[in-house]
Amino acid sequence: MFVCPNCGANINFDPGKQLLHCDYCESEFPPEAAIQKDDADENTYTEFRESDTSEKGYEEYTTTIYTCKECGGEILANDNTVATFCSYCGASTVLASRVGKERAPEYIIPFQITKQQSAELYKRALNKARFAPQYMKEDATIEKLRGIYMPYWIYDFKENRAVTLRGQKDTRRGDYIYHTHYNINTSVQAEYNGLSSDASSQFSDTLSEAIAPFDFKQAVRFNTSYMSGFYADAADTDPKLYEDHCRSIVTQEIYNRIAKDPAIKGISLKPESLPNLTPERTETRFGYFPVWFMSVRHKDRVSYAVVNGQTGEVATDIPIDYKKYILWSLAWSLPIFAALCLIPVMRPIYLLVASIILSAIGMISLCVQRNQIYVRENNLDDKGLIYKQSKNAGGPQAGQAAIPQPQPVKVKKKGEVNTASTALAVVAAVVGYAFFGAIGAFFLALICSPIIIALTGSKNNKIVDTRPAVKAKAPAGEKFMLCLKPLIGVLISLGVWSMAPSADEYYYIAAVICIVTLLLSIWDLVKGHNRLATRKLPQFDKRGGDES
Numbered sequence: 001m002f003v004c005p006n007c008g009a010n011i012n013f014d015p016g017k018q019l020l021h022c023d024y025c026e027s028e029f030p031p032e033a034a035i036q037k038d039d040a041d042e043n044t045y046t047e048f049r050e051s052d053t054s055e056k057g058y059e060e061y062t063t064t065i066y067t068c069k070e071c072g073g074e075i076l077a078n079d080n081t082v083a084t085f086c087s088y089c090g091a092s093t094v095l096a097s098r099v100g101k102e103r104a105p106e107y108i109i110p111f112q113i114t115k116q117q118s119a120e121l122y123k124r125a126l127n128k129a130r131f132a133p134q135y136m137k138e139d140a141t142i143e144k145l146r147g148i149y150m151p152y153w154i155y156d157f158k159e160n161r162a163v164t165l166r167g168q169k170d171t172r173r174g175d176y177i178y179h180t181h182y183n184i185n186t187s188v189q190a191e192y193n194g195l196s197s198d199a200s201s202q203f204s205d206t207l208s209e210a211i212a213p214f215d216f217k218q219a220v221r222f223n224t225s226y227m228s229g230f231y232a233d234a235a236d237t238d239p240k241l242y243e244d245h246c247r248s249i250v251t252q253e254i255y256n257r258i259a260k261d262p263a264i265k266g267i268s269l270k271p272e273s274l275p276n277l278t279p280e281r282t283e284t285r286f287g288y289f290p291v292w293f294m295s296v297r298h299k300d301r302v303s304y305a306v307v308n309g310q311t312g313e314v315a316t317d318i319p320i321d322y323k324k325y326i327l328w329s330l331a332w333s334l335p336i337f338a339a340l341c342l343i344p345v346m347r348p349i350y351l352l353v354a355s356i357i358l359s360a361i362g363m364i365s366l367c368v369q370r371n372q373i374y375v376r377e378n379n380l381d382d383k384g385l386i387y388k389q390s391k392n393a394g395g396p397q398a399g400q401a402a403i404p405q406p407q408p409v410k411v412k413k414k415g416e417v418n419t420a421s422t423a424l425a426v427v428a429a430v431v432g433y434a435f436f437g438a439i440g441a442f443f444l445a446l447i448c449s450p451i452i453i454a455l456t457g458s459k460n461n462k463i464v465d466t467r468p469a470v471k472a473k474a475p476a477g478e479k480f481m482l483c484l485k486p487l488i489g490v491l492i493s494l495g496v497w498s499m500a501p502s503a504d505e506y507y508y509i510a511a512v513i514c515i516v517t518l519l520l521s522i523w524d525l526v527k528g529h530n531r532l533a534t535r536k537l538p539q540f541d542k543r544g545g546d547e548s
Contacts, residue, residue, distance in 0.1 A: 158192070165258065204304065369529075485524075
C-alpha cells in the first residue's frame with residue numbers, strides 16, 4: 001500500500017486531480033513521488049518501485065489476488081482493501097485472497113473519470129430506458145461501480161512497400177455503360193500505433209468493443225501508485241488472438257485513405273484488392289486501461305454496465321421489467337384506441353392476408369433471435385473466453401483452426417434504432433386494422449412498447465447490441481417449438497382462405513386467432529430480449545463454462 005509521508009495514512013489516486021490524495025490530512029502528491037509501505041516491516045519504507053524481472057522476459061509486481069468462490073473470477077489489488085463482492089457474478093461475499101505475482105504492464109492509462117462522474121453517466125444512460133428494472137437505478141446498486149484496470153494488448157503496425165490495387169471507372173455513353181478497369185500501382189508508407197484489444201477472458205468482448213477506443217497517447221509508464229484505491233484484472237489470453245482483427249482494421253484504414261486520394265478521383269477500388277495490403281506487426285505491448293465496472297444480479301443471471309474510465313463512454317445491458325412493460329402498454333392503449341377509431345374498416349380478406357404476413361415476419365424474427373441467443377449463451381462472440389476454455393480443456397492454442405474466430409461484434413451507434421424494433425413497428429401499424437376495441441388497443445400497445453425502448457435510448461451512450469455478428473444456428477427443434485404458436489394461427493388462416501367461405505365472420509375469427517398467436521410470439525420476443533440483455537452466471541474456473 002502507499003502511505004502519506006506526512007501522517008502515515010493510506011493514500012489513493014484521485015482521477016479528478018491526477019494526484020495521490022490523503023483523505024486524512026488532505027495532502028497531495030504526484031504518483032511518481034509515492035512511497036510504498038513494506039508489509040513485512042511496518043517501520044520500513046521503500047521508494048517506488050520494486051519490480052522483479054522474471055525469467056519470462058517481463059517484469060512482475062506483487063499484488064493481492066482476490067478469487068470468487070462462486071464463479072472463479074479474479075481481481076487484483078495493490079493495497080489491503082477487502083473485496084466484499086465479485087465484480088463478475090455479483091456475489092455478495094468476502095472474496096478469498098492471496099499474495100502473488102502478476103505480469104507488470106509496460107503502460108497504464110490513469111483513471112480520469114471519477115466514481116461520481118461514472119455514476120452520473122450510468123444514471124443518464126438509464127433515465128430514458130423506460131422499462132429498465134427499478135433496482136438497477138437504486139443507489140445501492142450504483143454504489144457497486146468498481147474501478148478496475150483492464151489488461152489490454154497494444155499493437156503497432158506498419159506498411160512500407162509498393163502495392164497494386166484494382167479499380168474500376170464507369171462512364172455512360174448514350175444507352176451504354178462502359179467499365180474501364182485499372183491497375184493502380186502505389187507506394188504505401190504507413191504506421192499505426194496503439195491499437196488495442198482486451199487481454200482478459202473475464203472481460204466480455206462485446207463490452208470492451210462497446211466502450212472502445214482508448215486514447216493511447218495519454219498512456220504513461222506503469223507505476224503501481226496509479227492503482228492505489230483501484231483494482232486490476234489479470235491478462236490470460238494470447239496476444240496473437242486479436243492480432244488479425246487489429247490488422248484488418250489497419251488494412252481497411254489504409255484502403256480507405258487510398259480510395260480518397262485525389263489522384264484516383266472517380267475510380268472505385270475493388271474490395272478484392274484488400275489482400276494485397278498486409279500490414280506487418282512491429283511490436284506488441286501490454287497495458288492497463290481504466291474501466292468502471294458493475295454487475296447486477298437478476299436471479300440466476302447477471303447484466304453488466306461499464307464506463308470507459310478515460311472517455312466516459314457507457315455500455316449497458318438493459319433488460320425489460322415486465323410490470324413496467326404491461327403498465328406502459330395499458331397507458332398507450334388509450335391513445336392507440338382513439339387512433340383506431342379513425343381508421344376505416346378493412347375488408348376481411350385483406351385483414352386475413354395481413355395477419356398471415358405479420359405472423360410470418362414474427363416467426364422469422366423468433367428464429368433470428370434464437371440464433372442470437374445460441375451465439376451468446378455459448379460464448380461464441382467472445383474469443384477470449386473461448387481461448388481460455390479451450391486452454392483449460394487442453395485443446396488447441398490461439399491461432400489454430402479448432403478455435404472459432406468470430407467477426408468483430410457490432411455495437412449500436414449513437415441514435416441508431418434496433419432493426420428488430422423497426423420490424424415490430426411495422427407489425428404494430430398493420431395489426432391496428434384488426435382491433436377496434438380497448439382490448440385490441442391494449443394488445444397493440446404491447447407491440448408498440450418495445451419501440452419506445454429504441455426511440456428513447458440515450459444519445460450519449462451506447463447500448464450493447466444484442467445482435468452478435470457471429471453466424472451460428474440454433475437447433476431446428478428449438479426454433480420450431482418457438483414458432484409453433486404463430487404457425488398454428490397461420491395454418492388456420494390459410495385453411496379458411498382456401499375454403500373461401502361466404503360469411504365474413506370466418507375471416508374475422510381466423511384473423512383474430514392468427515393475431516393472438518402473433519401476440520404470444522411477441523411476448524416470446526420480449527423474453528428473448530431479456531435473455532440477450534442478461535448473461536449466464538460466469539464460471540471462469542470451470543471447464544466448459546457450466547460444469548462443476
